[in-house]
Amino acid sequence: MKPDDKRDAVLGRVLGPGAPELSCEQCFEELDRYVELSLAGEAADARIPGMRAHLDGCPACAEDFASLRDLVTQEGD
Amino acid sequence: MATALMTAPAEISWVDRLRAEGAEGQAAVGDLHALLLRAARFEIGRRAAELPHLRGGDQEDLAQQAADDALMAVLRKLDQFRGESRFTTWAYKFALLEAAVRVRKRAWQGREIPLEDEAWNAFADAGAPAGRGAEDAELFAALREEIERSLSDRQREVLVAVALNGVPIDVLAERLGSTRGALYKNLHDARRKLRAALAARGFRVGTGGEEEA
Numbered sequence: 213m214k215p216d217d218k219r220d221a222v223l224g225r226v227l228g229p230g231a232p233e234l235s236c237e238q239c240f241e242e243l244d245r246y247v248e249l250s251l252a253g254e255a256a257d258a259r260i261p262g263m264r265a266h267l268d269g270c271p272a273c274a275e276d277f278a279s280l281r282d283l284v285t286q287e288g289d
Numbered sequence: 290m291a292t293a294l295m296t297a298p299a300e301i302s303w304v305d306r307l308r309a310e311g312a313e314g315q316a317a318v319g320d321l322h323a324l325l326l327r328a329a330r331f332e333i334g335r336r337a338a339e340l341p342h343l344r345g346g347d348q349e350d351l352a353q354q355a356a357d358d359a360l361m362a363v364l365r366k367l368d369q370f371r372g373e374s375r376f377t378t379w380a381y382k383f384a385l386l387e388a389a390v391r392v393r394k395r396a397w398q399g400r401e402i403p404l405e406d407e408a409w410n411a412f413a414d415a416g417a418p419a420g421r422g423a424e425d426a427e428l429f430a431a432l433r434e435e436i437e438r439s440l441s442d443r444q445r446e447v448l449v450a451v452a453l454n455g456v457p458i459d460v461l462a463e464r465l466g467s468t469r470g471a472l473y474k475n476l477h478d479a480r481r482k483l484r485a486a487l488a489a490r491g492f493r494v495g496t497g498g499e500e501e502a
């Protein structure tokens with residue numbers, strides 16, 4: 213990792229997204245809809261405000277999102 | 290009932306089948322468990338590298354436990370399914386969550402949560418001489434000061450563990466007798482305080498309008 217990348221990564225983890233975001237509970241509530249909107253190419257971020265910022269700030273919820281997206285994608289193949 | 294017999298199984302809603310009495314309901318619960326088990330195996334399979342010492346049989350046990358708990362959660366929350374996604378996508382998320390939490394906890398079983406000192410080394414590495422020189426050194430020094438000064442003990446503990454040391458938030462929640470949501474609130478509040486403190490000291494850190502939210 214380049215020095216600037218490392219710097220930005222550390223600052224990102226410590227200071228977070230700095231934008232209005234959902235809570236973990238709200239994120240879980242909306243996760244299935246967000247995944248389907250994303251995979252359908254719809255404006256998921258506009259339809260569910262605060263979701264993207266939360267996924268940027270919460271590593272665990274981001275992993276849950278990636279897993280659901282990949283599973284649904286695989287099931288659709 | 291002629292209508293039901295003429296309707297293909299896939300077209301009968303999951304919720305109706307799961308609410309049915311008798312053999313139909315039991316069959317639906319069995320189908321749901323199979324679906325959740327598939328999701329749990331998927332999650333544990335993709336995380337296998339986190340559990341290098343876990344044998345195949347143990348992985349299957351984890352998947353079964355995750356599917357069992359996810360089944361209970363789905364049945365308990367059936368009334369909350371709003372039909373805004375496919376039922377299978379909605380149900381999968383419960384199994385994936387149960388499986389992921391189990392893997393994270395198993396991977397950290399018996400491990401100490403890293404001490405604060407270890408985190409500061411990574412912090413110093415990232416901040417001091419890299420890229421933008423003196424300005425960065427000042428920013429990281431100020432950030433470290435504000436972490437010590439502006440945060441509550443709980444906020445500092447969560448920030449250092451999760452954001453600096455990479456401790457999974459579910460693992461920390463278990464150790465502290467808390468929940469992911471409650472600890473993320475601590476982390477979120479800590480980040481907001483730090484951004485505000487840095488901005489007050491003249492550093493340019495985005496707040497993205499969060500203060501107005």
